[in-house]
Amino acid sequence: MDYPGRVTLEMIQATLRPDYNSTAMTTTLHITTADQLLRHASELGPCELFAGQLIHKKFAGFDQGCIGSTIASAMYLHAKHHRLGVVTSADTGFLLRKNPDTVLAPDTAFVARARIPAHGIRGYFPGPPDLAVEVRSPRDTIEKARKKAKLWIESGCRLAWLIDPEPKAAYVFRPGAAKPLVLKGDVALDGEEVLPGFKLALGDVFEC
Numbered sequence: 699m700d701y702p703g704r705v706t707l708e709m710i711q712a713t714l715r716p717d718y719n720s721t722a723m724t725t726t727l728h729i730t731t732a733d734q735l736l737r738h739a740s741e742l743g744p745c746e747l748f749a750g751q752l753i754h755k756k757f758a759g760f761d762q763g764c765i766g767s768t769i770a771s772a773m774y775l776h777a778k779h780h781r782l783g784v785v786t787s788a789d790t791g792f793l794l795r796k797n798p799d800t801v802l803a804p805d806t807a808f809v810a811r812a813r814i815p816a817h818g819i820r821g822y823f824p825g826p827p828d829l830a831v832e833v834r835s836p837r838d839t840i841e842k843a844r845k846k847a848k849l850w851i852e853s854g855c856r857l858a859w860l861i862d863p864e865p866k867a868a869y870v871f872r873p874g875a876a877k878p879l880v881l882k883g884d885v886a887l888d889g890e891e892v893l894p895g896f897k898l899a900l901g902d903v904f905e906c
Contacts, residue, residue, distance in 0.1 A: 732799040750798030762833045764906030770806035776896045783811040791822040794853040804830040826854040829892050833861045847871050857892040866904045
């Protein structure tokens with residue numbers, strides 16, 4: 699069952715190989731489902747689940763964290779002021795697929811108000827965010843980072859941004875686009891119809 703986007707097991711496995719396999723986590727706990735991952739989160743530390751395989755996430759470097767918080771803060775203020783929806787922090791899990799389970803966590807994300815039930819949500823969000831933001835770690839190749847950003851779109855995201863601290867560029871992924879749009883220089887991240895009215899100058903993103 700694909701839940702609820704278009705991501706398939708083959709897409710997830712393509713993202714896992716070859717880079718993510720090297721970071722597969724060894725633990726005495728047998729974690730293969732989203733429920734198990736949530737139940738043991740405090741014991742495991744930062745992790746993601748790729749098609750039932752537990753993957754360790756390393757802590758962000760200072761520059762990566764600074765860039766992520768800059769974007770998240772700007773998105774939060776805009777979304778709150780215009781009552782557009784919710785902005786999540788790093789390590790918020792999104793359940794993209796069941797059987798086998800896939801839970802990913804972007805560096806920040808936006809979920810439109812219409813998709814959030816009045817009673818709220820306990821546990822992982824059931825599906826992709828509307829906008830996912832990834833900040834490339836120096837430990838990751840650009841190819842690996844682009845695969846994950848593309849996976850967000852294939853999972854049903856309406857927009858994904860990949861921020862690359864070196865060479866201070868941003869890649870904009872959209873459904874149906876063959877290649878991402880590359881942003882450099884005196885331009886801005888644009889929320890388009892996903893986060894209407896939001897703009898953040900790329901120069902401000904990299905001020906850290």
